[in-house]
Amino acid sequence: MRRFLATFAALVASPLAAQPATPPKLIVVVSVDQFSADLFAEYRGQWTGGFKRLASGAVFPSGYQSHAATETCPGHSTILTGDHPARTGIIANNWIDQAARAESQVYCAEDETVPGSTFRAYTPSAAHLLVPTLGDRMKALNPESRVVSVSGKDRAAIMMGGHTTDQMWFLDPFTKNRFVTLAPRAQMPIPVPVTRVNAGLTKLLGAEGKAQKLSPQCSNRDRAVPLSPTLSVGDGRFVRKAGDVDSFRASPDLDRATFALAGDLAHDMKLGQGSSTDLLIVGASGTDYVDHRYGTEGAETCIQLTALDGLLAELFKQLDRAKVDYVVVLTADHGGHDIPERNRDHALSDAQRIDPGVTAGKIGVQIGKEMGLTGPVLRYADLGDVWVDNAVPAAKRADVVARAKALFMAMPQVATVLTKAELMATPPGTRPVELWTLAERARASFSPARSGDFLVLLKPRVTPIAVPTPGYAATHGSPYDYDRRVPILFWRKGMTGFEQPNSVETIDIAPTLAALIGLEVPAGDMDGRCLDLDAGAGSTCRR
Structure with missing residues (x-):
């Protein structure tokens, strides 16, 4: 008893x-593309590897990508800049810039000013990112800091890595069969880890993809859901033919290659x-491709997340063996929604697919006929932001927007239409983000400067x-919590x-990490705030 009392007194006097x-x-920094807070909650009790370790740290199960444009590029632009997309300039994956070039559509991670660059065959770049990332700030403060960004998607690697990375590698967006870097660095020597992983990819893609194991915890999700007479999802095992690169991306093999490259670069460069x-950024893109193709609640996602749990564990073990003092943060660029067919089976009777008539193209044609206008009238990249064509006379532009708003608002599946004027008059949210x-x-x-004339x-x-x-059965992009809410660990x-x-x-996230390493950020220079990771009376936000 005396020993217990002495120990208790010591703990009270000197807190852990x-x-x-x-x-x-x-x-x-790990971003798991399309990893919603709902998936984190659903699988949390089943993980035994890297996710389990992360869940023993500081857990914020209700992190928010607070904006409405819950797409890959805007989401990744928030993670290491500390800014909303309104400030990063990354309003969507694609947008319309009628002054940029004849085809008008622009990709978020390209430099359309490069001669020969087109929307379909673009030059990857961070040119559209208007603010510095944490890596940019680290390099400006101390050029000896190394910043490495690796991802299955160029837009993830670019938006998190920023403008001054030492190494940036992403799966070739056109061939999808090797990791490549930004054009200005293409003439530099290729690091040995990249050569090694690319050789492995060549061998992997040249062989058939065998059925992957269905673990016991995934068996209750193993059910085929018909989407059409010739298409079903829910019971897949990622079998693929040799050379099928699209099926490779939509499988755990993409993240296996990404983590292998990230780990090898960390080892060879002696990061930390x-x-x-130093800063190591990993964009795990596989879950997004899997969930788009199969939905979020089938056996495929379960296999994918189980594999990811193991990949995280292997990366952490590698860093542990190197005796590196490292901090990890894991989050996502956005969440995701399951296929409506399975949602209806799972008690959401109002889940539905969009009516094919709900398109800006058809609305534009109708307005053109009503107002005697020729040409497309409306331009759009995806349903969301819509632009009035520059050929529409200035005197009729307001009428076009008003008529388009009325026609869209008459559609049962449309929640609201917000004009540019209405959004400019809306002050930034200051209440808790869920409200x-x-x-x-x-x-x-x-x-x-970049958004549409109405949304x-x-x-x-x-x-x-x-x-x-x-390949495309489910998606994200809505302003609702199933797409906005993500874990932050x-x-x-x-x-x-x-x-x-x-x-x-x-x-x-960015101001929190900046505080951990003593990197001062001028007041007002980031939209975000520092999260105190000290569980006691101390504060990691004041060093």
Whole structure:
């Protein structure tokens, strides 16, 4: 009893250290594309590897990509800039710039000013990202810091890596069979890890993809759901023919290759073992491709997430063996919604696919006939932002917007239409992010220079895919919580873990990491705020 009382008194007098006092030597940032907070909650009790380790740290199960444009490029632009898309300039994956070139459509991660670059055969670039990333700030403060960004998607690697990475590699967006880098670096020597992983990819893609194992915890999700007389999902095992690169992307093999490259680069470059803090960024794109093709609730997603749990564990073991002092943050660029056919089977009777008539193209044709206008009248990249064609006379532009709004609002699946003027008059949201209005959510991804003349938002549970096809059955992009809410997990050896169930935002990640390494960010320079990762009376936001 005396020993117990002495131990108890010592604990009261000297509380457990909640967070190591020195800055970490390596920051590891993992973004799992289309990893919703709902999936995190659903699988949390089943993980035994990397996710389990992360869940022992600081857990924010209600992180928010707070904006309405819940797509890959805007979401990734928030994670390491600390800014909403309204400030990063990345309003969507694609948008219309009628002054850019004849075809008008622009990709978020391209430089359309490069001669010969087209929307379908673009030159990858960070040119559209208007703010610095954490890596950019680290390099500006100390050029000895190394920044490495690796992803299955160019837009993920670019938007998180920024403008001044030491190494940036992503799956070739055109051939999809090798990792490539930005054009200005293409003439530089290829690192040995890239050569090694690309050789492995060549061998992997040259062989048939064998059926992957269905674990016991995935068996209850193993049910075929018919989408058409010739297409069903839900019971797949990722079998593929040799050379089928699209099926390779929509399988756990994409993340296996991505993590292999990230781990090999970290090892060969000795990240975290120098005099300054380094940054390793991993964009795990596989879950997004899997969920688009198969939906979020089938055996395919279960196999994918189980594999990802193991890949995270292997990366952490590799860093542990190198005795690197590292901090990890894992989050997502957006969530996702399951296929409506399975949602209806799972008690959501109002889940539906969009009516094929709900398109800006058809609305534009009708307005053109009514007003005697020739040409397309309306331009759009995806249903969401819509632009009035520059050929429409100035005197009729307001009438076109008003008529388009009325026609869209008459459609049962449309929640609201917000004009540019209405969004410019909407102040940024200041309440807890889950309470924001649709207009406030849209305002967070609105840029007067890039956004459309009006924005169409669908009602909840309306999937904007009229006819499912192989590879594209489910999606995201809505302003609702199943697409906005994502987990944010921090872990570092020696920290005392805790859980904060209230809402935070992905824009809070960059200022939190900056504070951990003593990188000062001028007041007002980021939209986000620092999250205190010290579970006790101390604060990681004040070093």
